[in-house]
Amino acid sequence: MTASDFVLGFGEAGWGTALLQAAMITLSVALTGYAFGLLVGSFGAWAKIKGGVLPRLIADAYTTVLRGIPDILVIYLFYFGSSAVLTPLAGLFGISGFISLPGFMAGALAIGLVSGAYQAEIMRGAYRAVSPGEIEAAIAAGMSRLTMFRRIIAPLVLRHALPGLGNVWQLVLKESALVSVTGLVEILRQAQIGAGSTGQPFTFFFAAAVLYLAISSFSTWLLRQAEGRLALGTRRT
């Protein structure tokens, strides 16, 4: 076998470029979902800490249900569920056939909703780790609520939450492989396509595994740097 025949190469017959492009799609769907999850998770944490009875009840139900059902069901819900709503709607305008949210959007929404449930719990725990003395000191110094949140609470919560949030990012990265069921050409889908047209499934799924491994190792390294940065001035053992 010469280098140009190699199916994972970057030449004309190689799938290297396609797989790297797919890795970019994996990264963007995972990042979009994660960012959406941060938004949902912050609201969830806020409802659990400061909300009234009803917001707290809703937030508790949300985190219990979303952490208790398989992620793939949530992706199906957005993908097939949206078609159950959109297809009749499109029918009204004379458009027939299967209409659904695009795979990217359904995937990112599903990932966001699932990871938000984990992120809410992590941020709630991190908020409780902020000592009341720091908040009292901020109030005594005459800080407004916004200033106190921006300068005291947010940095401290982030410091405590970062290891947990890093774990959720690793979960999200692996969960993004499930979005391949919607037909979105991310790493796993691209590997399936390559396996199908070359008849070398092991080569392609192995390459997919290596790509995930690379992304997750790089994020571990990056998160460790960030943890060190945020923990400046604390005891590190």
Next chain:
Amino acid sequence: MDLPFLYETLLKLLTGVPLTLQLAVSSVGLGAVLAVMLALARLSGLRLLAWPASFYVFIFRSTPLLVQIFLIYHGLGQFHAVRTSFLWPLLREPYWCALIALTLNTAAYSCEIVRGALLSVPSGQIEAARACGMSSFTLHRRIVFPLALRHALPGYGNEFILMIKSTALASIITLMEVTGLAAQLISESFRAIEILIVAAAIYLSMNFIVTRLVQWAEYALSAELRPPPAAASGQGATL
């Protein structure tokens, strides 16, 4: 809300529950054996054993389970040696491939739970057992494993729930467990939302029952933390 349809869906999806539970229970059971071996290898202090075990854990925890399932189910058939081996009757069946992938995957995660639990056994207990003249095997059987089990139980409960959720991925390689049946029903009836809600309810109930069982096991195994029943009632009488 179409109650008859929901009820009918529930009855159909419930027929997938045995397969879901079977996959989860056997993979966690087999995975536990592998996990204990991996954890002992990591703690053995021998680099030749510890390094491969760490590498295994790293690989299986850093790649998606679905990729692992595809590698085993679709990937292994690429090799002529595998297709002609005695294992091929197993490796071409989606059931066995799913079970192997789930087992290998949970073993990697459980290895960390077991390792933490083994490390949490107080060294005084081990020293005391050694001082009594216990052999290494007796020491593990009578002191280390029973104590480690108590520490591992909460983590293992979480892992079992994760595995119940992970079995849903077996549906992608055509196994007809709860999610597989749900996907089939959706393609027949196009009533995705109702069907998925019923499926979600089934998973939630399974996980609810599992958390209760784990809580009960934790309670049953922590007798030393509770006051003896007679003393507790006697105390109540004197107060």
